[in-house]
Amino acid sequence: MPWKLSLTNGKGAEAENSALLFLQQQGLTLLQRNFACKTGEVDLIMLDHSTLVFVEVRYRGPSQCGNAASSIDRSKQHKIRKTAAVYLQKYRQHSHRICRFDAISIDNQDATGQNSLQWMKSAF
Template sequence: MPWKLNLSNRKGVQAEKRALLFLKQQGLTLLHTNFACKTGEVDLIMLDQSTLVFIEVRFRNRSKYGNAASSINGHKQKKIRNTAAVYLQNHRQHNHRICRFDAISIDNHDANGQNSLEWIKSAF
């Protein structure tokens, strides 16, 4: 049975769409969205010239528990790395590439819903 990802978080899906648009404007090329397997899920997999980039997108509506970037803890990083390894096993045409792990942090800063977007290259 193939692995199936449930995308029921509307705000999360919107954040990923915004991040994708931003990264395309920066010149990155999309390979996969929401690559999921038993080890976890990677939101976006893109090429930055010849570098394969695994991107975690985080959205925070409130900063009560820290900003969006701070929510990518060691456990989440390990899951993303393990999922990236599975991706590389399944897509051997990218095995020669240098890999990078980036984060897109989107935080809601005011009552009007204005969000900031921060691209953190080589986040972990």
């Protein structure tokens, strides 16, 4: 049974779009968005030259506690790693690649409505 993920959070979808655009501007190439299976979901799967990059995107608005990066706890990291393993089993043409786990945190903590985007390479 194929897994299908639907993004119901408009802000989350906007954050993923912003992250994707930013990473493409940095030279990364998109392979897949929202890869989901029974172990979890990876927001963006990209190539950085020959490195396969699994990207977790997190958004936090001004009313939410903590920053976006702090919300990627050990449990979430574990799920992403397990999901990446499933991806590599399914797409064996990438099994030879070095893998990296990045995070994009987008925080909106001020009254101006401006978001701050932070790219953390090798976040976990």
